[in-house]
Amino acid sequence: MKKAQVWSLDIIVGVTIFIIAIIIFYIYTINLSDEAESSSEDLSIDADFIASNILSEGSPSNWNKTNVLIPGILTGFEINQTKLDELYNLTYSNYPEGYRKVSSLIGNRFDFYFYFNNEMNILLPNGSTIIPDGIGKLYVNRTNLVELENPANIAKIERFTAYQKKPTKLTLIIWNK
Secondary structure (H helix, E strand, O other), rough: OOOOHHHHHHHHHHHHHHHHHHHHHHHHHHHHHHHHHHHHHHHHHHHHHHHHHOOOOEOOOOOOOOOOOOOOOOOOOEHHHHHHHHHHHHHOOOOOHHHHHHHHEEEEOOOOOOOOEEHHOOOOOOOOOOOOOEEEEEOOOOOHHHHOOOOOOOEEEEEEEEEEEEEEEEEEEEEEE
């Protein structure tokens, strides 16, 4: 064999391996972007579903911690303070088991946190300052979520309801890592 023949065979093998590597890389990156899109889409769908469950009367409509199937906080179209207190206590009693139970009852597969706008001064039964303004994952609040949790994907949904005959806004955030 001549030197030129060996050299051209090496080039053909090298280019073939390079092309195969490029094809594998493209297939891999396309699949990654599909996963990210489906994860974001899943979060958005779940956020809508969870907000609907929270802003419902719940099941049964006069639920308590022993018979709750869906822990909704409304009576009629207004926030019921007793149901809100029960949901708060159910979430934080025996943490993290209570949090996981509430997460499951509201149909959630991700971490969650929800709060109300400050103007209404909705009362949460939290004798401590651990959770100043909402219900959900412990130590998370409306200002420290990204720093504390470092989420891969976040979905935020806002819904309007009434509290003491005045309009108020619920903001629900769910995320995955």
